[in-house]
Amino acid sequence: MKIEVKYFASIREATGQTHEMVTLNAGASATPTVDSLRTLLAQRSSGLREALATGRPVRAAVDHVMRAGSFELADGCEVAFFPPVTGG
Template sequence: MKIELRYFASVREALGVAQEAVEVPDGVATVGDVRVWLRTRGGAWSETLAEGRALRMACNHTMTDAATRLTDGCEVAFFPPVTGG
């Protein structure tokens, strides 16, 4: 299945990429699975997308959780939680 990935704010800065199109491997079926799979890239990917790290996710422009199922061609976005002052 092919999906579009988008990275925003400090996530984009840490990973050094704003967007990419990827073919996810068999077994990657949810937004949470994508996050786990991307961590296998190691380095900044593992650190930035680490489990327990505050990170927001969206699928097709809708805020979501890790259990949201992927569909072919969907867009998944990762970004830090918004803070104010």
């Protein structure tokens, strides 16, 4: 399963990249979720580990729709990670 992952704002700065293609194990017994993707990415580098740490407030959108961590991913979807945004 291939997922396009996009990073925004401080997460993009911490990772040093705007996006990447991630291949998830098709043989896994459970369907990948936003949370399992986040955990997998956090294990890949120190920048991602810090930016996507479990305690950090990180929002996720799947195919341009805000989703909870338990949302199940499908092949070819786009997942965007970004910190909460406030405005004034």
